[in-house]
Amino acid sequence: MMWAGLVLWCAAHLRPGCTFASAVPNLSGVHQVTGTWMGSTTVPCTYVPWEGFTEHTLSWSLERDSSVSTIFRRDESGDHILPAKFRGRLSVPKNSPGDASLLIENLEMPDSGHYTCQVVWRSADNSLVTRELTTTVKVVKAAATKPIIRAEPGLTLPAGASASLTCEASGSPPISYRWFRSSPAATAQLLSSGAELAWSSLRPSDSGSYFCEAENRAGAGAVQRSDAVQLTVTDPVPTTRVSRMDTAPVGPFTDTGSPRVAPSPLLYGLVAALGGAALGALLAVGLGYWRRRRRKDEPLYEVAFRRTADVALLHTEGEVPAKSLQEEMCSNTAKTTVKDRKSPEYENLMTAMESQYEAEGI
Numbered sequence: 495m496m497w498a499g500l501v502l503w504c505a506a507h508l509r510p511g512c513t514f515a516s517a518v519p520n521l522s523g524v525h526q527v528t529g530t531w532m533g534s535t536t537v538p539c540t541y542v543p544w545e546g547f548t549e550h551t552l553s554w555s556l557e558r559d560s561s562v563s564t565i566f567r568r569d570e571s572g573d574h575i576l577p578a579k580f581r582g583r584l585s586v587p588k589n590s591p592g593d594a595s596l597l598i599e600n601l602e603m604p605d606s607g608h609y610t611c612q613v614v615w616r617s618a619d620n621s622l623v624t625r626e627l628t629t630t631v632k633v634v635k636a637a638a639t640k641p642i643i644r645a646e647p648g649l650t651l652p653a654g655a656s657a658s659l660t661c662e663a664s665g666s667p668p669i670s671y672r673w674f675r676s677s678p679a680a681t682a683q684l685l686s687s688g689a690e691l692a693w694s695s696l697r698p699s700d701s702g703s704y705f706c707e708a709e710n711r712a713g714a715g716a717v718q719r720s721d722a723v724q725l726t727v728t729d730p731v732p733t734t735r736v737s738r739m740d741t742a743p744v745g746p747f748t749d750t751g752s753p754r755v756a757p758s759p760l761l762y763g764l765v766a767a768l769g770g771a772a773l774g775a776l777l778a779v780g781l782g783y784w785r786r787r788r789r790k791d792e793p794l795y796e797v798a799f800r801r802t803a804d805v806a807l808l809h810t811e812g813e814v815p816a817k818s819l820q821e822e823m824c825s826n827t828a829k830t831t832v833k834d835r836k837s838p839e840y841e842n843l844m845t846a847m848e849s850q851y852e853a854e855g856i
Contacts, residue, residue, distance in 0.1 A: 519544045519615060521594075521627040530636040531666040531712070534599040537629050539611035543591045546618040552586065554596050558607035566596065598631070606633045637713030638665035641706055641720040650726045651696055657725070658692040661706035663718060669710045676703040676722060701727045 519541045529535030537554075554566040566584050567574045573588075575581050583600050587593045594611055610628045617623055641663035651657055661671045673691040674682040682705075685691060693700060705722040709715070 517544075518617070518623045519547055519613075519625065521611060521613060521625045523611065523627045523629055526630045526632065528632050528634060529598065529601045529605070531601055531603060531633055533601055533636075533666070534597065535601060535631065537596040537598065537609050537611070537631060539594040539596065539613075539627055539629075541592050541594070541613065541625070544615075547615040547623065549591070550614045550616045550622060551612075552594050552614075553612045554584075554586075555610045555612070556607050557610070558604070601633045603633050606631055635666040635710075635712035636664075637716055638663045638669050638708040638710045638718050640718045641671070641708040643704070643706060643720050643723050645723060645725075649723060650728065652728050653696055653698055653730050655696050656692075656694050657696055658690055659704060659706075659723070659725075660690050661708060661720060662689070663708035665708075665710050666712045667710065669708055672707045674705055674707070676705065696727045698727050698729060701725055 522540050523538045527535055527537055550569075552566075552568040553564055555562055555564045563577065565575065565577055565580050566586060567576070568586060573586065575584050579602075580598075583598060585597045585599075587595065594613055596609065596611070598605060608628055608630050610626055612624065612626045615623045615625075641661045644660045644662060646658050646660070648657075659673070661673070663669055663671075670687065671689045672687050673685040675685055676682055685704075691704065691706075703722045703724050706720045708718045708720075
């Protein structure tokens with residue numbers, strides 16, 4: 495299989511009549527590459543690794559205005575970029591056997607020229623084999639392309655949200671951008687100059703159709719316009735409120751989506767009043783019951799008067815032993831205390847007392 499590969503490679507890359515002894519790796523690439531000013535481009539240079547051949551050195555040189563200079567070199571000590579103007583702008587893939595392509599970034603107009611890729615291999619018999627490939631690089635200024643609009647975070651947003659629209663176009667910088675808003679009268683309103691159009695807090699009045707334009711010097715004044723996008727700002731979700739005086743909304747919400755409600759202070763006052771009335775009624779019932787019990791347990795009548803020694807205590811069921819009462823000294827008028835029901839015995843006692851008062855001249 496190895497010999498068959500050698501035959502195919504010899505037929506494709508070497509002059510007729512080549513021998514197997516002259517079968518060595520060869521370089522592949524293109525004749526010309528066009529790069530955009532201030533952009534980047536890759537000058538291809540590849541080969542198929544062969545068994546018995548080891549890459550010894552790799553270099554790139556630039557020929558411009560009849561002057562040739564080495565701009566990149568890779569050897570056992572590492573990679574070296576020689577001209578200061580190319581430092582930070584040139585690179586060759588590492589750890590990728592067979593790929594010696596040159597990447598040029600931030601292209602400048604003087605970068606145009608003839609680039610030669612040279613690879614030196616060391617063979618198994620310690621001999622050196624060299625191959626070269628030259629490619630023409632042309633740096634041009636490209637006109638701005640039709641821009642596209644990128645919306646963050648989207649085109650349908652609620653009021654109060656932040657949003658931005660970014661206009662993006664390719665071409666040789668610098669590229670200038672302008673933002674417009676379409677109006678119903680088919681006229682466009684200029685909003686701002688810059689790649690980004692931003693809102694910190696959207697309002698429903700911001701809803702509308704927007705587009706941008708891109709332009710650079712390389713386009714000879716040609717302006718590229720993007721497709722319009724429609725921005726929609728929705729009204730905020732209304733907050734549910736309960737206007738009844740006896741309730742007020744509190745969270746969380748119920749399963750049906752309506753807010754839970756709690757009694758207002760007015761309702762608390764009504765409940766307190768009803769509770770107080772109920773407690774008063776209960777105390778009244780208890781007091782009445784206590785008074786009825788006391789009537790059965792205590793003497794029914796108690797009469798006190800001045801200058802009498804003994805007063806008979808009467809009961810509804812009959813007479814009981816008399817009880818001596820202390821004569822009152824603080825008043826010239828007799829003090830009489832009557833409790834509960836009046837009976838015939840009580841009436842007779844009162845008549846006798848009045849008679850005695852009259853006899854003594856009181």
